[in-house]
Amino acid sequence: MLQARQLGTELLVGVHSDEAILENKGPTVMRLDERIMAVEACRWATRAIPKAPYVTSLPWITHYGCKYVVHGDDITSDSNGQDCYRYVKAAGRFKVVKRTPGISTTDLVGRMLLCTKTHFIPSLEKRLSGEEGPGGEAERKETGAAMLQRIKDYATDSTGLAPGCDVWYWHASRPAKYRRTTQSSAAERRPSASGSTPLSPTSPTTNTAVKEEKGKFHKLVDGKGVKPGQSVVYVDGGWDLFSSGHIEFLRHVTETEEEDAKKRGWYTEEATKERIEKTGEDYGPVFLVAGIHDDEVINHWKGINFPIMNIFERGLCVLQCKYINAIIFGSPFSLSKAFLLTLPYGGAPARVYHGTTSFMPLTYDSYAIAKQLNLYREIDNHNFQNVNAGEIVSRIMKGRALYEERQRAKGEKGITEEAERRRQDLESQQRRREIEGQFGI
Template sequence: MLQARRLGDVLLVGVHSDEAIMENKGPTVMTLKERVAAVDACRWATQSIPCAPYVTSLPWISHYGCQYVVHGDDITSDSSGEDCYRYVKAAGRFKVVKRTPGISTTDLVGRMLLCTKGHFIRDLDKVLAGEGGHGSEEERKRSGEEMLQRIRDYASDETGHHPGSEVWSWHASREAKERRPSHPPPAGGSAPKNERRRSSRSHRNHHSSREQAGELTKMVDGKPPRKHQRIIYVDGGFDLFSSGHIEFLRRVSEDEEALAKQLDWYTDEARQRRIEEAGEDYPPYYLIAGVHDDEVINHWKGINYPIMNIFERGLCVLQCKYVHALIFSAPFTPTKSFLAALPYGPPHAVYHGPTAFMPLTYDPYTAAKELGIFVEIPSHEYAHVNAGEIVERILKGRTMYEARQRMKGVKSVGEDATRKREVLEAEAKARAELRELERTRSIQEIERGYGL
């Protein structure tokens, strides 16, 4: 959509119905409503058009005042094998853009079914610098440059031509990125014996991750916060970026706008003052999104999550119109030191939504709650739509998706793939139960140590 928007001033995005896609292409992963929500949240889309015909006709695009139809350089055909854009091509009203490499529904479905981990990126900064990845030194360097350029492109504003979102990278130890912080013993008492008996390795890991501020380096310049904007921080894996993530971010925006109305942000006088001072109006909040590393997510979720690597997930978050800045490799637990070290100081609020997919044995947002800046978005109609839900949809319709993959020239997935995932899911469940058991035992030992 970025390339399409760059060709004009207004971008209308037609979204096919579930029935039309099923008839001409195969089963959908997302429902029509979910796909429309994704388009509406894209910063480069002006408007979504639900239930657009699978074969684009001249009367249809003329009805909406469109001069051209834009599509990728792949051939799209209907159920009869004919070109879906034959009519607009014949009329000279068709524009072709190069299809975005590396991210396709077909690739993602293959990762889900085959349980592969080859897409993981261990160190994004090294990959972007040409020091990691596959191929020769020259190939790695070229690949890194292309990836960095795509980050710059996705960080552009709603026109696609000017700087938009800022992009940062957080550097700290792996323990600081993936582990919970340790806490000092209560005032007036020493740690219980069982706490003192922890292994030196465990102690070092928890100590090093406890309050590491880390180091933030800017990757892409963009628009910094404006006068009187509230700084908002959110974080997550954002794997298979979908309606659950989008609705969460939309509700954060909605909450901040509601607060701004109470503070007279939207009065004519206030709006005119912002335009005079900044040259344009702007929203009352500046949202910074932290995206976790692949290894961090896999540490907590297991199997072959995340399905999308950190580079792909970062691009998905950057294209969302509710996001103004992004931090790659953000910690799983935003400590007080990390929050204080954010690019523009401590945030006014840290938002998080309902999480059921990832079984945790502790609260990662203790620091934000102690600071009095934590805000929880309540459950909503898309709260259940996460990476696990999408994978489950794929597995339930495995036969149909295998047929779809074969139609696209992808090797058929056998029964062993399903069995492999079932085994991995069972192992992940067992690890989660073990962590919960260890947490319960630890609490009991601490209580006994204090004579409780």
């Protein structure tokens, strides 16, 4: 969508129905309403058009005032094997953009079915600099430079041409990113079922207390930055398989802040005029910063082969969301006072938001410090509350036969008995780790 947006002043995105996709391509992973939400949350999309025909016709695009249809350089065929864009091509109203390199839905489904971890990135910063990764030194540097350019491209504004989001990387030790020693939360002090008191947060590798670290923030991309009067708010997470659950949460955070700003008079005529006079443009009251956890951190807590998307892929997904103003790669799983007070926007954020987490049960409160600093706010449950990485993987596994057929139709190898045994073993290991963590073993 980024390349398409760069070709014009507005971008309308047609979204096929579940039935049309099933007939022409195979089963969908996300429902129509979930896919509509994803499109409408993309900063480069002007609007989503639901139930767009699988074969694009001239009357359809003319009805919406579209001059051109844009698509990648791969061929898309209908159930009869004919080109879906044959009519607009014949009329000279078709534009081709190079397919964005990276992953596809087919790749993600394959990772879920085969339960692989080869997509993990141990250190994004070292991958971007060419210090780590497959291939020789020259190849690694070329790959790293291309990845950094992708991040810069995705950090653009709604035009796809000008700077938009700030992008940071947080330097800290591995133990500090996994789990930090902070003041014990109520959950940590509560006796376990065995009668003993669970251990306070410790290093996942050494079981020794982790000393709090300030870490260092390294800026990867310059964006617009914070404008006068904006409230800096912080959210964090894995953002794996970025979906409607994440989007709806971010929308609620933004709307909550906007309601607060309205009460403060942000939208009055006088306030709007003052902002325009000072900066040359009007802007919203929220500057939303999203922390993104490392692959190894997520895998430590969720197990199996989560995250399904690596930190680079997850970062791109978060960057394209219109509610986001900045991201921090490598953010800590458990917030500490040192981290919050040294955020690169003048210290502690105005607020820290989080939602209800059921997919990843914890034995302690990773937001205890934010609560002690009176920064914490929780977003209520919403209609897409349960749409997360676990739910999406569950959908794939329940419809395994259909998705295997989809993979075979695309030339992919179906899941094997060995892969299924591997998944069962990893699930068993994760359940054991959760029990051990619950009882402080």
